Amino acid sequence: MTYRIDRLGHQGDGIAVGPVFAPMTLPGEVVSGILNGQRLTDIRIMDPSARRVAPPCRHFKACGGCQLQHADDAFVAEWKEDVVRTALAAHGLEAPFRPIATSPARARRRATLSARRTKKSAMAGLHGRASDVIVEIPDCQLLHPDLMRAIPVAEALAVATASRKGALDVAACLSDGGLDVNVTGGRPLDGPLRIVLAGLAEAHDLARLSWEGEVIATRRPPVQRFGNVRIVPPPGAFLQATAEGEAALLADVMDAMSGAARIVDLFAGCGTFTLPLAARAQVHAVEGEAAMTDVLDAGWRKASGLKQVVAEPRDLFRRPLRPEELKSFDAAVIDPPRAGAEAQIAQLAGAAIPRIAYVSCNPVTFARDAAVLVAGGFTLNGLRVVDQFRWSSHVELVADFTRA
Structure with a gap:
C-alpha cells in the first residue's frame, strides 16, 4: 500500500491521512512501507520530493540526534x-x-552522550531513533570537533565505572579550560570511585569532572564568557x-x-x-x-x-x-x-x-x-x-x- 505525505508533524515525521506517521519523509512524497499501528516502517520512497537531499551524515538513518537531514536547508528553515x-x-x-x-554544521558545544559497558570494552554515542539503543557516531556532523573528544571520555568512564546492565549519561560541554563533564546515572560515590574518576580526569585532560553534580576534579576552571565577563557555571548548568x-x-x-x-x-x-x-x-x-x-x-x-x-x-x-x-x-x-x-x-x-x-x-x-x-x-x-x-x-x- 502507498501513502502520500501531506505535512510534517512537530517531531519532524511525515504525516499521511490516517494519521500515518512516516519518519524521514517529506510533504508531497509517495511512500510505501509496513504499517505498525500508526507508524510506517521499512519505508520506500516511490516519488521523492524535489526538496529531498542526500543526508550529510552517514549516521543519520540510525541515529536519533537529527530528524531532518534528508531535507534541504531552505525547507527546514x-x-x-x-x-x-x-x-x-x-x-x-x-x-x-x-x-x-x-x-x-559541527557547531554544537554541548551534548549528552550515552555510554554503556560491553563484553570487551564500551560504546558511547546518541540513542537511535525512537529507541534506547546506543548508536556510535564517530563521524557526527552535528558536534563541534573539540566536543567529539568527549566520546572516548564517555567510553573510558563506562569501562571503569559502569555495569553492563545500565548506561551512563555523560554531559559534556566545551569551555575555555577544555572539556567540562558531568556524569549521571552511575553508581554511588565512594572513596575508590573518587580515585578512579580523578585518574580519568587526568588521563583525558579534562577541565572538570563531576559525578551527579558533585565536583570530583577541577584541573582548570571551565570558564564560560558572557560578554566580557568570565564565569564558572555549576556542573550541568544550562x-x-x-x-x-x-x-x-x-x-x-x-x-x-x-x-x-x-x-x-x-x-x-x-x-x-x-x-x-x-x-x-x-x-x-x-x-x-x-x-x-x-x-x-x-x-x-x-x-x-x-x-x-x-x-x-x-x-x-x-x-x-x-x-x-x-x-x-x-x-x-x-x-x-x-x-x-x-x-x-x-x-x-x-x-x-x-x-x-x-x-x-x-x-x-x-x-x-x-x-x-x-x-x-x-x-x-x-x-x-x-x-x-x-x-x-x-x-x-x-x-x-x-x-x-
Whole structure:
C-alpha cells in the first residue's frame, strides 16, 4: 500500500491521512512501507520530493540526534518558521518574521552522550531513533570537533565505572579550560570511585569532572564568557547549544533592550543575557537555582566596567514577580524552560513595564504566553527563529513586545 505525505508533524515525521506517521519523509512524497499501528516502517520512497537531499551524515538513518537531514536547508528553515506561525495562529496571533539564524554544521558545544559497558570494552554515542539503543557516531556532523573528544571520555568512564546492565549519561560541554563533564546515572560515590574518576580526569585532560553534580576534579576552571565577563557555571548548568545561536539571541535581546536603564532578567541562568546587558544598564537577575545566581554574582563582582547587577534566587513558577515589584523596571527579558512562564507572564501582563524580550525553546508555550501579553495591551512587534539544533525538530525563537 502507498501513502502520500501531506505535512510534517512537530517531531519532524511525515504525516499521511490516517494519521500515518512516516519518519524521514517529506510533504508531497509517495511512500510505501509496513504499517505498525500508526507508524510506517521499512519505508520506500516511490516519488521523492524535489526538496529531498542526500543526508550529510552517514549516521543519520540510525541515529536519533537529527530528524531532518534528508531535507534541504531552505525547507527546514521554512518548516521551522511555519511551526511558529501555526502556534501563533492557534491563538489568533501573527507577527513579522526576521530572517532565521541557523547555526553551522559541527557547531554544537554541548551534548549528552550515552555510554554503556560491553563484553570487551564500551560504546558511547546518541540513542537511535525512537529507541534506547546506543548508536556510535564517530563521524557526527552535528558536534563541534573539540566536543567529539568527549566520546572516548564517555567510553573510558563506562569501562571503569559502569555495569553492563545500565548506561551512563555523560554531559559534556566545551569551555575555555577544555572539556567540562558531568556524569549521571552511575553508581554511588565512594572513596575508590573518587580515585578512579580523578585518574580519568587526568588521563583525558579534562577541565572538570563531576559525578551527579558533585565536583570530583577541577584541573582548570571551565570558564564560560558572557560578554566580557568570565564565569564558572555549576556542573550541568544550562548553556545555549552553539556560540552562533547564543550570539543571535543576544543580538536581538540587546536590540529590544536599547535605551533601557533598569532591566529585570527572568530565568536568568548563569547570566547569558544579564552580564552583557550590564555593560549599559542596571540588571536585576532572577533565577530559581541558587548555584547559578551565585556564579552570576561572582562573575559580576570580578568584572570591571559594568553597572549594578543584583542576583536573586527565586522560584518564578511559585513566586513570580508581582506588578508592584516590577514597577521600577523599564524593560524585561524572560527566557523560561519549555513549559513557558504562565504565572510570571500573567504578572507581566498586569504590570506597567513597557518592553519585553522573550526567548523561547517551545513555540506552543510561547504562543500561549504571547496571547496573554497581547490581551494585556502589548504588541508583538516581531520575532526571529534561531536554529541552534540544526537538522532537528527543535525550534527556538526570540521575540520583542512593547506596550503602547
